[in-house]
């Protein structure tokens with residue numbers, strides 16, 4: 001028994017010794033590992049190289065990035081010029097531009113005959129048309145009697161708010177896709193491109209991917225389609241006169257153009273520069289149920305010709321095709 005007891009003790013010591021060595025090895029390993037980790041972190045961090053994987057982030061997956069896209073407008077101002085009508089009706093938002101700016105309509109009167117004025121289709125390049133719309137809105141708000149009892153007048157004061165926000169000048173004409181909105185309506189003669197002889201040539205532009213491809217265009221289209229518009233004025237500048245809608249010009253639109261030319265003194269027939277107009281709002285409108293439509297150009301790119309256009313407003317609202 002004594003011997004056996006001694007043998008048992010020996011085994012116990014042996015096992016504990018092995019356990020102790022194993023624990024020491026683990027601790028030692030842990031210490032070595034921790035030391036290596038911290039030294040490698042300290043050693044690596046300041047010298048680690050972050051090498052770029054490409055030269056630049058892609059800006060568009062649809063358009064080439066090697067050369068600047070001439071139809072894309074790189075600089076956009078924060079907001080278009082705000083218009084706030086004091087003590088008057090709030091406008092209704094009927095759609096949004098490419099950049100998400102609201103397209104608004106002011107409504108005056110609630111009669112059966114519906115008339116529509118659209119300004120700012122060529123944005124900041126024809127900024128004075130927006131100024132004129134603002135002046136008309138403020139005037140009608142103070143003189144509601146200007147609207148006959150059986151008339152409703154809608155004024156879209158700025159159809160191209162992105163262009164207007166971009167610049168007051170040639171760079172402010174097109175929308176943010178580089179599209180000329182007055183060539184983007186799906187009229188019978190819509191065309192992406194056209195012969196530039198006699199036409200506006202100061203910046204590259206197109207009629208869009210297809211007629212009605214632009215949100216600004218579709219906003220005005222659905223507004224017109226949801227109503228029965230008797231007559232429409234699309235304001236422009238400058239100087240060429242009053243263009244009747246229709247290809248060829250419709251009788252009703254010619255009648256309206258004559259009445260407006262008489263009120264304003266703007267040229268009619270309009271000055272022919274040889275330019276062929278495609279996809280215009282006025283042409284599309286008369287092809288789609290609007291009684292009569294015109295493109296009317298202010299005298300220059302600066303003034304609103306308010307007095308003449310107030311006379312034109314009276315002639316417009318009493319016009320029945």
Ligand SMILES: [Zn+2]
Pocket residue numbers: 122126182235236237
């Ligand atoms: Zn224009």
